[in-house]
Amino acid sequence: MSKPREGNPQSVQAEIDALKHKPGALLPILHAIQDRLGFIPEAAIAQIADALGQTKAEVHGVISFYHHFRTTPPGRHVVQICRAEACQAVGARSLEAHAKASLGIDYHHTTADREITLEAVYCLGNCACGPSVRVDDRVLGRVTPERFDALTDALRTQILEVAG
Amino acid sequence: MSIRVGVRVFVPCDTTALSLGADDVAARLEREAQARGLSITLVRNGSRGAAWLEPLVEVETANGRMAYGPVSADDIPELLDAGMLEGREEHALALGATEAISYFARQQRLTFARIGVTDPLSIVDYLAHDGFRGLEAALARAPREIVEEVKASGLRGRGGAAFPTGIKWQTVLDTEATQKYIVCNADEGDSGTFADRLVMECDPYMLIEGMTIAGLAVGATQGYIYLRSEYPLALEILQTAIARAEAAGYLGDDIRHSGKCFHLEVRLGAGAYICGEETSLLESLEGKRGLVRAKPPLPAIEGLFGLPTVVNNVLSLAAVPYILAEGGQAYADYGMGRSRGTLALQLAGNVQRGGLVELAFGATLHELMEEFGGGTLTGRPLRAVQVGGPLGAYLPQSQWQLPLDYEAFSAAGAVLGHGGVVMFDDSVDMAEQARFSMEFCKVESCGKCTPCRIGSTRGVEVIDRIRADEDRDANLALLEDLCETMVDGSLCAMGGMTPFPVQSALTHFSADFRRPADGGRS
Numbered sequence: 237m238s239k240p241r242e243g244n245p246q247s248v249q250a251e252i253d254a255l256k257h258k259p260g261a262l263l264p265i266l267h268a269i270q271d272r273l274g275f276i277p278e279a280a281i282a283q284i285a286d287a288l289g290q291t292k293a294e295v296h297g298v299i300s301f302y303h304h305f306r307t308t309p310p311g312r313h314v315v316q317i318c319r320a321e322a323c324q325a326v327g328a329r330s331l332e333a334h335a336k337a338s339l340g341i342d343y344h345h346t347t348a349d350r351e352i353t354l355e356a357v358y359c360l361g362n363c364a365c366g367p368s369v370r371v372d373d374r375v376l377g378r379v380t381p382e383r384f385d386a387l388t389d390a391l392r393t394q395i396l397e398v399a400g
Numbered sequence: 401m402s403i404r405v406g407v408r409v410f411v412p413c414d415t416t417a418l419s420l421g422a423d424d425v426a427a428r429l430e431r432e433a434q435a436r437g438l439s440i441t442l443v444r445n446g447s448r449g450a451a452w453l454e455p456l457v458e459v460e461t462a463n464g465r466m467a468y469g470p471v472s473a474d475d476i477p478e479l480l481d482a483g484m485l486e487g488r489e490e491h492a493l494a495l496g497a498t499e500a501i502s503y504f505a506r507q508q509r510l511t512f513a514r515i516g517v518t519d520p521l522s523i524v525d526y527l528a529h530d531g532f533r534g535l536e537a538a539l540a541r542a543p544r545e546i547v548e549e550v551k552a553s554g555l556r557g558r559g560g561a562a563f564p565t566g567i568k569w570q571t572v573l574d575t576e577a578t579q580k581y582i583v584c585n586a587d588e589g590d591s592g593t594f595a596d597r598l599v600m601e602c603d604p605y606m607l608i609e610g611m612t613i614a615g616l617a618v619g620a621t622q623g624y625i626y627l628r629s630e631y632p633l634a635l636e637i638l639q640t641a642i643a644r645a646e647a648a649g650y651l652g653d654d655i656r657h658s659g660k661c662f663h664l665e666v667r668l669g670a671g672a673y674i675c676g677e678e679t680s681l682l683e684s685l686e687g688k689r690g691l692v693r694a695k696p697p698l699p700a701i702e703g704l705f706g707l708p709t710v711v712n713n714v715l716s717l718a719a720v721p722y723i724l725a726e727g728g729q730a731y732a733d734y735g736m737g738r739s740r741g742t743l744a745l746q747l748a749g750n751v752q753r754g755g756l757v758e759l760a761f762g763a764t765l766h767e768l769m770e771e772f773g774g775g776t777l778t779g780r781p782l783r784a785v786q787v788g789g790p791l792g793a794y795l796p797q798s799q800w801q802l803p804l805d806y807e808a809f810s811a812a813g814a815v816l817g818h819g820g821v822v823m824f825d826d827s828v829d830m831a832e833q834a835r836f837s838m839e840f841c842k843v844e845s846c847g848k849c850t851p852c853r854i855g856s857t858r859g860v861e862v863i864d865r866i867r868a869d870e871d872r873d874a875n876l877a878l879l880e881d882l883c884e885t886m887v888d889g890s891l892c893a894m895g896g897m898t899p900f901p902v903q904s905a906l907t908h909f910s911a912d913f914r915r916p917a918d919g920g921r922s
Contacts, residue, residue, distance in 0.1 A: 259705060260667075260685050260686040261687060262687030263667065263670060263687055264667065264668075288687075297689055301846075302669075302670030302671055302672050303670070303671035304629050304671035305670055320591030320592075321591040321592060321822050322748040323591070323749075325748075325749030325823060325825075326749060326777060357630060357671075358589065358790075358840065358844070359590070359593075359630065361593070361594040361596075362451075362594065363591060363592045363749065363754070364416065364451035364748045364751065365416055365419060365420060366749070373632040373633075374418075375415050375419045376419050378420070
């Protein structure tokens with residue numbers, strides 16, 4: 237997961253130009269921008285619409301349709317908890333409740349220190365070893381509330397080490 | 401220059417093994433071996449699919465591969481002390497010869513024969529294990545002959561709808577067009593399923609080979625793998641595999657010097673369950689919102705960008721190399737009734753021995769859950785089983801003797817779908833599960849048709865009123881009515897099948913809907 241960075245029109249345009257020739261280029265373009273900036277800035281919508289000959293409303297409609305795309309910067313790490321049935325069968329519901337209480341936030345929110353954004357996900361394909369959690373691009377299995385806390389603590393200590 | 405090659409040790413690198421610490425195991429193993437002056441060659445293989453044994457470490461010996469598992473990094477020193485590198489079986493984690501472990505020995509692996517055995521990205525390994533034999537056979541045949549072979553196999557779509565694959569290919573072959581496409585539906589969003597992920601992460605060339613054969617069969621020169629964004633590792637592995645297959649002449653403008661061409665690209669979805677529905681998927685590939693299209697026209701006639709398109713699931717395409725290499729009849733010899741070949745079953749949820757089990761159609765659900773699964777993880781009685789993903793029915797004990805066969809499941813009002821088997825013990829609250837089914841539909845509906853979009857929202861509200869004991873009988877009747885409307889009036893399977901888990905919960909677990917308000921819940 238890329239760190240959220242300040243997007244400038246040039247960097248967004250570079251991603252658009254590299255992909256706009258592809259048939260059905262919109263999703264690849266949105267992924268490229270979000271991978272680079274961590275989100276899709278409002279200003280990028282007009283640039284994309286212009287490059288693809290679409291309206292801003294059409295581009296906005298696509299962004300808002302898909303759960304993966306976001307228009308505001310996430311925290312430094314994105315933590316997704318699997319809410320699907322296989323994980324429910326081994327305690328995902330209580331893990332979800334614990335995670336929200338422990339981080340003090342609900343889904344789609346970011347902790348006050350901007351470290352962790354909490355998201356729900358419906359299946360990480362790790363269904364025989366739930367409950368499963370994805371931290372950025374890493375999937376973890378058999379996550380207990382204790383392991384969840386150790387994990388999020390570790391994510392938050394990383395920055396202190398870097399800063400220190 | 402000669403390099404002394406040490407004993408080969410295998411540590412899997414699929415998402416599940418990694419999620420349980422396989423990288424730590426590999427790192428510790430290398431460090432300990434070095435410290436002890438032992439020479440090893442570490443191979444990161446795919447997973448054999450026994451998730452309950454992961455990380456499953458294997459050591460190559462004169463007598464074959466010996467297995468140890470589940471191994472944690474801290475077990476490594478003891479395992480080395482106990483002679484793991486010689487394949488000795490003194491340690492408590494020693495499992496003996498891998499192939500003799502009954503979980504593997506009792507399977508009938510056609511599609512998954514290679515997974516976990518090979519290094520997923522090694523073309524040399526792939527070729528040494530029958531890889532590309534199907535493609536070579538296809539290159540020597542006319543398109544019509546390839547389609548006939550697939551028809552002879554009896555292969556039906558493994559994505560859920562179970563439509564005959566050969567008929568779909570025939571339609572695309574027979575439709576004249578300047579451009580045709582092969583689209584692999586790799587948006588495996590059903591909870592309890594991970595077979596596609598295993599194919600892509602552990603044997604990616606098999607999918608590439610299957611898609612290339614499909615291209616040769618129907619005259620398509622461009623393929624897309626539409627992959628869900630929840631599978632970052634599969635993306636990385638597929639992209640590397642495609643680049644290597646191109647470099648080795650198995651993909652591209654002149655496949656194996658045949659003058660035939662096929663190009664392949666991975667496209668990433670963006671977290672929308674509905675995009676697993678084939679027409680939604682096509683809309684998404686075209687760069688639009690994933691709204692379902694009304695059928696007809698069929699995608700085989702007007703598919704991607706309005707052109708003839710084969711849309712097949714990963715497992716359907718992955719079955720094709722075997723069919724071309726061994727002949728359609730060899731595949732059709734497995735199975736029962738009109739369900740031919742093998743089925744990739746995935747044991748998940750509250751299960752002792754979860755993982756992938758490939759079997760010919762016809763075994764019973766009970767055999768699968770007991771003999772392979774070993775019952776529940778918690779040791780409590782098994783109460784309900786959801787087969788076929790979030791749109792599949794919850795089956796009570798009276799239905800566990802059902803044979804795994806499309807028609808048998810259909811006759812019982814259930815679906816086999818993508819082969820996911822999610823087990824729940826007796827602590828499950830089925831009214832809560834029914835509510836979740838409606839809630840999932842509410843979150844994931846594409847919104848195009850009213851029964852699905854509005855029905856799911858109302859479904860959540862009605863179930864909430866039932867659970868709060870507000871006008872319970874009237875609301876139960878309303879829920880039945882709502883389910884019927886969704887089944888009959890929805891445009892696609894999302895709204896049309898969401899009632900299946902709900903109705904099955906109402907029918908077989910009605911007591912859970914009649915608990916006192918706020919009572920009986922932990």
